[in-house]
Amino acid sequence: MSDTGLNLSPERIAYLKKVKLQKTATWLVRLLILVLIFALWELAARLKLIDAFITSQPSRMIKTLTNLYNAGDLFVHIGVTCLETIVGFIIGTLMGIFIAVLLWWSEFASRVLEPYLVVLNSLPKVALGPIFIIWIGAGPSAIIVMALAISLIVTILEMLNAFIRTDEEKIKLVETFGASRFQVFLKVVLPSNIPAMINALKVNVGLSWVGVITGEFLVSKAGLGYLIVYGGQVFQLDLVMTSVIILAIAAALMYQGVVLIEKKLVGNQAAQKHS
Amino acid sequence: MGEIVNVEKVGMKYQSLNGEINAIEDISFSVEKGEYVSIVGPSGCGKSTLLSIISGLLKATMGRVVIGGEEVLKNSDKVGYMLQKDHLFDWRTIYQNVVLGLEVRKILNDDNRRYAIELLKTYGLYEFKDKYPSQLSGGMRQRAALIRTLAVKPEILLLDEAFSALDYQTRLAVTEDIYSIIKNENKTAIMVTHDISESISMSDRVIVLSRRPAVVSSIHSIRFDCPKRTPLKCREDPNFREYFNTIWKELDVHV
Numbered sequence: 178m179s180d181t182g183l184n185l186s187p188e189r190i191a192y193l194k195k196v197k198l199q200k201t202a203t204w205l206v207r208l209l210i211l212v213l214i215f216a217l218w219e220l221a222a223r224l225k226l227i228d229a230f231i232t233s234q235p236s237r238m239i240k241t242l243t244n245l246y247n248a249g250d251l252f253v254h255i256g257v258t259c260l261e262t263i264v265g266f267i268i269g270t271l272m273g274i275f276i277a278v279l280l281w282w283s284e285f286a287s288r289v290l291e292p293y294l295v296v297l298n299s300l301p302k303v304a305l306g307p308i309f310i311i312w313i314g315a316g317p318s319a320i321i322v323m324a325l326a327i328s329l330i331v332t333i334l335e336m337l338n339a340f341i342r343t344d345e346e347k348i349k350l351v352e353t354f355g356a357s358r359f360q361v362f363l364k365v366v367l368p369s370n371i372p373a374m375i376n377a378l379k380v381n382v383g384l385s386w387v388g389v390i391t392g393e394f395l396v397s398k399a400g401l402g403y404l405i406v407y408g409g410q411v412f413q414l415d416l417v418m419t420s421v422i423i424l425a426i427a428a429a430l431m432y433q434g435v436v437l438i439e440k441k442l443v444g445n446q447a448a449q450k451h452s
Numbered sequence: 453m454g455e456i457v458n459v460e461k462v463g464m465k466y467q468s469l470n471g472e473i474n475a476i477e478d479i480s481f482s483v484e485k486g487e488y489v490s491i492v493g494p495s496g497c498g499k500s501t502l503l504s505i506i507s508g509l510l511k512a513t514m515g516r517v518v519i520g521g522e523e524v525l526k527n528s529d530k531v532g533y534m535l536q537k538d539h540l541f542d543w544r545t546i547y548q549n550v551v552l553g554l555e556v557r558k559i560l561n562d563d564n565r566r567y568a569i570e571l572l573k574t575y576g577l578y579e580f581k582d583k584y585p586s587q588l589s590g591g592m593r594q595r596a597a598l599i600r601t602l603a604v605k606p607e608i609l610l611l612d613e614a615f616s617a618l619d620y621q622t623r624l625a626v627t628e629d630i631y632s633i634i635k636n637e638n639k640t641a642i643m644v645t646h647d648i649s650e651s652i653s654m655s656d657r658v659i660v661l662s663r664r665p666a667v668v669s670s671i672h673s674i675r676f677d678c679p680k681r682t683p684l685k686c687r688e689d690p691n692f693r694e695y696f697n698t699i700w701k702e703l704d705v706h707v
Contacts, residue, residue, distance in 0.1 A: 346535055352509060353533035354556040354604065355526075364556065368543045 233418040241415040254420075258389060258400040259427055261317055265324025266385040266431075270378060272325070273332025280333070281340040281366070282358065294334060302326040302388070306395045315396040323395070324388030328381045335380070339373035340366050375439045382435055386428050401427070456520055456640055457483040457506065457608060463514035463665075464501055475501050477665035478515070483608075488634070488641045490651035493661030494703060499644040502666075503610045506642065507531045520607065529557070532606030532639075534614040538597035540585035546596050547572070547581040553604040568603045575599060575633060590618055591626045598630055602637060609634060611643040615650065627654060627683045648703070652695045653683035660702045670702055 185193075215235045221227045222234035229237065245251040280287035305326055313319045343366045351364050393402025401420045408416030459481050466473040475498035483489050493499050504510040506517050508524040508531070517524040519531065532553075540549045550568050554560040572578040575595055585593055594615070601609065614630070615623045631654055634641050645651050651658045655674055662669040676689045686692060 344539075346537065347539050347541070349509070350533070350535055350539045351552070351556055352527070353507060353531075353535075354553040355529070356556045360556050364552065365541075368541065371543070 231414060233414040237415045238419045238422070241419045245419075254400055254404055255423060255427065257317070257397075258393065258402065258424075259431075261320050261389045261392070261400065262324065262385045262431070265321045265328065265388055266381055268321070269325050269328035269332060269385060270381050273329050273377070273381075274336050274374065276329075276333045277336035277340060278362070280337050281362070287337065294330060298330045298334060303391055303395075306391070309392075310396050319396055320389055320392030320400075323392035324385045327388035327391070328384040331384060332377050332381060335377050336370070336373065339370045339377075343369055371442055375435070375442065378435045378438070379432065382428070382432050386424075386431075390424070454485055455482045456485045457642070458518040459502075459506065459515075460518065461515035462502070462505055462512045462517060464498065464505060464510070465513045474665040476661075477667055479661075479666065479668055480515075481659055481668060481671065483640060483642060485607075485640055486638060487657065488631075488643070488655045489657050489659060490643045490645055490655040491659045491661060492645060492648060492651050492699065492703065493666060494663050495646055497661050497664050497666040499646075499661060499666075500612050502661075503533075503612050503642065503644050507533055507610055509533075529604075530607045532601035532604060532609050534597060534601055534609060534611045536613045537617045538585075538593040540593055540596055540600075542585055545582050545584060546577060546588070549585065549596060550581075550600045550603055552600055557604060559604075564603065567605070568599070571599045571602055590622045591629065594618070594626045595629060595633070598633060602633075602639075607640060609639050609641040611641060611645075613645055614643070616645070616647070623650075624684065631683050648696055648699050649687065649692075650683075652692060652699070653686040658695075658699060660699060672699060 218232070219235045222229040222232065242251070245254070280290065302323070306323060309319045309322045309326070313322055347365050347369065348361055351361055356364065389400075390402040390405075393400045394406050397403040397406075401424050404420040405417050405424075408414065408420065459479055462479045463477045464475045466475055479502065481489075491499050491502065501510065505512045506519075506524070508517075508526050508528045519528055540546070541552070544552070547568070550572060551560055551565065554564050554568065569578070569581075572581055575598075577592065577596055577599065580588060580592065580596075585596070588596065615626055618626055627650060643651070643654065652674055658672045658674060659668055660670045660672070661667070672695065674695060676686050676691060678685050678689060
């Protein structure tokens, strides 16, 4: 189906118009909600309906932001946190998928390790924080390990489950051609689980942020998590709120990055399908 | 002509924690080169197990299978398998799907590539070679799956309920289509099915298996007088009903 032809029926034109209108309306209302929240916040603070010392207020947050920028600190903090997250995310995803492959390969190993994975998965990883700090030292490495601890086990379990659930009949098909275990993986298991892998990426982005901020809460000299904890300790809610909002924007951008990767990997195929 | 497949006293016991299942017991038959043989039997009697054993995917617990004078010990190169669904991979184009077997067997050379293209051309899929499976109709997909099997040049085709996933209309057309391709390529075929009409319309012989543990309860030679035999013509033949009734009684289906 394509609308490249110019002789569209009036019904079609009306339909397309309606779809476009709905899309615009959705975006407009979304934006409106955001603007409204900040405007009400600012207004309430100015009218002293709320205590700006505790709730902060948009104008003070902008001032904080400019101060940070002028001091040259803003991008240092954002950079540190983003770097830690990206490194944690990449290592966690790659290692998780790799270990899942090994466990898929050896049924015996996965049977043996299952209870360990279950325990590690249910353990609150924050509890391991002090251990990491003492073993690795207070610094970015400990924070990255913290992010790893949170995302790795989930990735392993999720990918292993996806690998195991691969269509038996598809595996049988390549086995009728005499495929080795390695070929079964390469020709069937891996390509049929690209969607599962992208899902794991999406979950991992979120988990890596959790890990990094948790790590920065425990030990850090820079980063958004550090700013939040520091701001809390010195009762500077402006700093806390500003950092939280920067964090939200950074996390959203990174998620969009994964969506872009998804479009590149899956979109090509889908696009050709419907051409 | 001569015997190409010999199934000799094959038996299969499945082991599980809940006990032992005696799936098939002492089955012997042979298939001649170029013959089309169907295996019918009550559902769950181990028909598919038998095919897996013939192909070498499964190891029988008793007896042996000989193909072209060689005992089948592992996955046999001489055998091509057609499964219930076409199982074309969504992420590969039709051409990439068709050469999958060649890739897996590591024999994807120019000659074999040419042969695959030749098959696509002969059977009218060449212009779809760069499309994805989802863009093809059910019948075309089944044909692509058959070409994928033929591309590795098997001597014997095993069809495991190969048409049962299709709706009735498509199924009649596809059987017609696949049958003519198999005959055209002069392949030996062993087909497992639960559809008596399908087995009669396509086969030279029908082997009826008993309930589990399955043994061969009878073998029927199917002969029609029509000059150019096709499955649809066979269905119209007066002898068709007779064969059907005989095999139906033989199967002794209790609901």
